[in-house]
Amino acid sequence: MQMNGAQILIETLISEGVETIFGYPGGSVLNIYDELYKSSDRIQHVLSAHEQGAAHAADGYARASGKTGVVFATSGPGATNLVTGIANAYLDSVPVVAFTGNVPTGLLGRDSFQEVDIIGITQPVVKHSFLVREVEDLEPTIREAFRIANAGRKGPVLIDVPKNIQAAMAEYLGQQPRSAVGQITMPSAKSVALSPAKPLDPAELEEALSAIQSCERPFIYCGGGVLAAHAEAEILELSHRLTAPIGLSLMGLTAVPHSYPLNLGMCGMHGRYAATVAQSEADLLVAVGVRFSDRATGNIDEYRKKCKIIHIDIDLAEIGKNVAATIGLCGGVKEVLSALLAKLPLLPHEQWMAHIDQLKQEEMRKIPFRTGFTPQNIIRSVHAALGDDTVVATDVGQHQMWVAQSYPFEKPHTLLTSGGLGAMGYGLGAAIGGCMAKNCKRTVLFTSDGSFGMNLNEMATAVSQKLPLVIVLLNNGVLGMVRQWQGRFYERRFSQTTLDRKTDFSLLAQAFGAAGSQAACLEELMEILSQKLPSDTPYLIDCKIDVNEEVLPMIPPGGAVSDIMVD
Amino acid sequence: MDKKFTVSLIVANHAGVLNRVAGLYAKRGYNIDSLAVGVTENPQYSRITIVSTGDDYMKEQVERQLQKLHDVKLVMLLENGNMVGIEQMLIKMRAEGNGKAAISSLINSYGGRVMDFGETFITTEITGPSEKIDEFICKAEALGIMELCRSGSIALSHGLDNVLSVDDAFRIG
Numbered sequence: 001m002q003m004n005g006a007q008i009l010i011e012t013l014i015s016e017g018v019e020t021i022f023g024y025p026g027g028s029v030l031n032i033y034d035e036l037y038k039s040s041d042r043i044q045h046v047l048s049a050h051e052q053g054a055a056h057a058a059d060g061y062a063r064a065s066g067k068t069g070v071v072f073a074t075s076g077p078g079a080t081n082l083v084t085g086i087a088n089a090y091l092d093s094v095p096v097v098a099f100t101g102n103v104p105t106g107l108l109g110r111d112s113f114q115e116v117d118i119i120g121i122t123q124p125v126v127k128h129s130f131l132v133r134e135v136e137d138l139e140p141t142i143r144e145a146f147r148i149a150n151a152g153r154k155g156p157v158l159i160d161v162p163k164n165i166q167a168a169m170a171e172y173l174g175q176q177p178r179s180a181v182g183q184i185t186m187p188s189a190k191s192v193a194l195s196p197a198k199p200l201d202p203a204e205l206e207e208a209l210s211a212i213q214s215c216e217r218p219f220i221y222c223g224g225g226v227l228a229a230h231a232e233a234e235i236l237e238l239s240h241r242l243t244a245p246i247g248l249s250l251m252g253l254t255a256v257p258h259s260y261p262l263n264l265g266m267c268g269m270h271g272r273y274a275a276t277v278a279q280s281e282a283d284l285l286v287a288v289g290v291r292f293s294d295r296a297t298g299n300i301d302e303y304r305k306k307c308k309i310i311h312i313d314i315d316l317a318e319i320g321k322n323v324a325a326t327i328g329l330c331g332g333v334k335e336v337l338s339a340l341l342a343k344l345p346l347l348p349h350e351q352w353m354a355h356i357d358q359l360k361q362e363e364m365r366k367i368p369f370r371t372g373f374t375p376q377n378i379i380r381s382v383h384a385a386l387g388d389d390t391v392v393a394t395d396v397g398q399h400q401m402w403v404a405q406s407y408p409f410e411k412p413h414t415l416l417t418s419g420g421l422g423a424m425g426y427g428l429g430a431a432i433g434g435c436m437a438k439n440c441k442r443t444v445l446f447t448s449d450g451s452f453g454m455n456l457n458e459m460a461t462a463v464s465q466k467l468p469l470v471i472v473l474l475n476n477g478v479l480g481m482v483r484q485w486q487g488r489f490y491e492r493r494f495s496q497t498t499l500d501r502k503t504d505f506s507l508l509a510q511a512f513g514a515a516g517s518q519a520a521c522l523e524e525l526m527e528i529l530s531q532k533l534p535s536d537t538p539y540l541i542d543c544k545i546d547v548n549e550e551v552l553p554m555i556p557p558g559g560a561v562s563d564i565m566v567d
Numbered sequence: 568m569d570k571k572f573t574v575s576l577i578v579a580n581h582a583g584v585l586n587r588v589a590g591l592y593a594k595r596g597y598n599i600d601s602l603a604v605g606v607t608e609n610p611q612y613s614r615i616t617i618v619s620t621g622d623d624y625m626k627e628q629v630e631r632q633l634q635k636l637h638d639v640k641l642v643m644l645l646e647n648g649n650m651v652g653i654e655q656m657l658i659k660m661r662a663e664g665n666g667k668a669a670i671s672s673l674i675n676s677y678g679g680r681v682m683d684f685g686e687t688f689i690t691t692e693i694t695g696p697s698e699k700i701d702e703f704i705c706k707a708e709a710l711g712i713m714e715l716c717r718s719g720s721i722a723l724s725h726g727l728d729n730v731l732s733v734d735d736a737f738r739i740g
Contacts, residue, residue: 119583120586123586123587123590124594127635127637128636128637128638131582131583148637152635315635316631316634317628317632317634317635320624320627321628
């Protein structure tokens with residue numbers, strides 16, 4: 001059937017299973033928005049306040065739903081406003097397809113009004129990008145973009161569509177969506193592009209099995225790759241079989257239930273005490289779907305002194321990139337774990353288990369429970385009131401680490417957080433996307449006065465979409481994480497981290513048409529959470545916390561576990 | 568230990584691909600010694616030959632990161648021993664009076680072809696392994712170089728074991 005480019009674009013998205021698009025209209029995407037208008041009964045568009053918010057929403061939507069997030073923006077400033085959101089999706093391997101309009105092909109390269117080279121600008125932070133120069137290429141390009149975003153290690157793909165391509169006519173072919181799996185591999189010495197998932201080498205698998213069977217203190221280090229591969233069951237089984245504790249990277253949080261006794265929580269710079277110490281004492285690290293970020297490893301030499309490492313990842317380039325693995329198993333995490341489990345007997349490690357129990361008790365002594373309106377108690381109260389199924393988004397900074405350490409996540413994919421990029425301002429957009437992915441069920445955003453200030457304009461979006469967000473704002477009047485570093489490493493010279501603002505956040509929420517109030521103690525917080533939350537609009541809870549609260553434990557940058565600070 | 572190595576790539580032949588490949592080197596902080604691009608027997612594909620210097624870690628990262636680029640269809644690492652490599656140079660030298668004889672003899676000893684000449688200059692072409700071209704430049708310096716242009720090394724695998732054929736690239740898409 002003959003259609004114009006904009007129609008082809010929308011039809012292809014619908015046939016790829018897209019239900020929700022986040023975006024913002026503009027001069028170069030008028031044709032696309034015209035088609036959206038006509039197709040509004042078949043596909044939903046969520047208007048953001050700023051393109052960055054739309055990009056974060058598409059990212060949050062993808063993380064919460066497991067589907068591909070889609071975002072639209074116009075050319076020029078619309079496109080550049082997407083960049084942080086695209087980089088965020090790239091660093092955290094989230095499948096997002098971003099569409100930008102551009103000036104007509106005849107005006108490309110002439111510094112036309114609202115023209116930027118968005119392909120060039122985003123090149124280092126996309127899996128791939130396309131400039132569509134012929135309308136006939138549009139449908140196959142979109143289908144290929146969805147495939148690439150989900151193939152192997154997931155990530156963002158950008159499609160730049162000049163305005164005249166949106167208007168030009170072509171045949172809509174109605175091709176089938178392409179599968180992201182089943183990549184081509186070739187039995188050859190030369191390396192084949194786009195097929196990092198080589199067939200598993202049986203010799204390497206045997207080597208891994210024998211390393212596992214001969215170890216005494218195994219530790220499973222689990223990252224976002226486990227969630228991306230939906231290999232949560234396999235990780236639990238591996239832990240049972242090896243009698244091995246599990247530590248999580250920030251991106252790996254939610255892959256293992258908090259209540260699982262061998263889940264020690266997050267590892268790394270602000271990792272939990274028992275997890276970090278146990279990891280450093282292990283003689284075998286089974287690292288699954290992690291990339292050994294500097295925030296997770298600290299001093300790399302110290303890290304791998306005494307310990308063998310089996311690194312399992314779908315991206316061959318990650319194996320050996322940051323930490324040299326003893327054995328690298330490249331492949332789909334689920335498939336590799338299944339292959340290992342098929343041959344692994346039950347391996348009890350009683351001494352090691354006894355030691356892990358000791359570490360847990362040591363953790364409770366070193367970081368004792370404190371009563372009062374502490375960040376940890378606020379975070380646990382929110383969980384107690386809202387339950388395990390609630391999706392939790394965070395912004396970036398101290399509150400993010402407190403959530404990572406203290407929120408008892410039980411269900412996979414219930415945390416939306418900016419891990420690799422660490423983008424303040426991610427949270428509100430992500431919460432909107434996450435909430436929409438879950439049929440507008442109640443969704444929590446933990447944020448802070450610093451982070452919230454970056455993109456609070458998206459309150460307008462949350463209000464117009466009638467989203468029951470619970471925004472828990474930990475308000476300490478400072479940029480807490482940077483201040484913590486200034487306090488610890490810069491002799492308390494608090495340069496530009498004291499906010500000295502007079503913003504009344506609950507009034508601000510009301511100004512946007514949402515609701516809000518302050519909570520000064522846990523009782524007030526619980527009262528709000530149990531009685532006041534509306535079902536059709538956001539509610540912001542402004543929680544004043546002590547300015548001197550720090551994120552602990554902390555291993556200083558480049559330090560080792562022996563440098564751990566607990567007070 | 569840093570060593571020179573050559574990467575041979577079959578890539579999709581369209582605008583922006585070179586940018587992605589070079590951008591990958593730049594993003595990871597790897598220096599490119601030379602780069603040569605040209606279309607293959609199938610106009611859908613180009614071959615890029617990149618020479619750079621680095622240790623085994625960098626070499627492995629370059630290969631693995633290049634494999635992830637969607638426009639890169641095939642990647643092959645070439646090193647002395649498994650490759651035939653060659654480079655071409657055009658060089659314009661001052662040639663006056665008595666100097667002319669010395670230059671002619673230098674050109675002859677390197678099998679160069681004179682492409683252009685005048686009262687005061689000679690432009691010659693020299694082809695060979697990059698080391699041979701380095702050597703020629705060294706000797707020509709004493710005689711007076713006016714300008715020169717090197718093509719960058721191009722290379723193919725040695726023998727028949729690692730043929731990077733465009734047909735393979737075509738099967739990948």
